Amino acid sequence: MFLPAVIGSGIESEFTKFAIVCVSVSQLSYMSEVGGLLLASKLPKSFFAFVIIFLERTIITLPIIVLMAHLIFGDLYYKRSSGLRLGV
Numbered sequence: 001m002f003l004p005a006v007i008g009s010g011i012e013s014e015f016t017k018f019a020i021v022c023v024s025v026s027q028l029s030y031m032s033e034v035g036g037l038l039l040a041s042k043l044p045k046s047f048f049a050f051v052i053i054f055l056e057r058t059i060i061t062l063p064i065i066v067l068m069a070h071l072i073f074g075d076l077y078y079k080r081s082s083g084l085r086l087g088v
Contacts (some may be wrong), residue, residue, distance in 0.1 A: 003024075004020045004021060004023075004024040007020070008020045008021070014073055015069050015070075015073045018065075018069045018072065018073065019065055019066060019069050022061075022065040022068070022069075023058065023061070023062060023065060026057075026058070026061045026065070027054070027058060030054055030057050030058070031054065034053070034057075035050065038050065038053075
């Protein structure tokens with residue numbers, strides 16, 4: 001849970017920090033909620049199936065996170081690079 005914060009402490013880009021945090025939180029959510037739900041079900045399952053489901057959900061979530069990061073930080077980055085003050 002704290003590994004992304006430690007890894008991302010040296011990263012200066014808000015875009016990259018946002019993407020790392022969102023992917024980490026979504027992966028935590030997937031493992032805790034879906035893992036418990038699948039373990040409690042009566043469906044036949046294997047560890048390999050859990051890994052595949054985890055990777056598929058991460059791959060599906062990553063483009064959505066990148067799109068959201070572009071929507072949030074795209075305009076902010078453009079204003080900074082053009083020399084405009086943000087009112088800060």
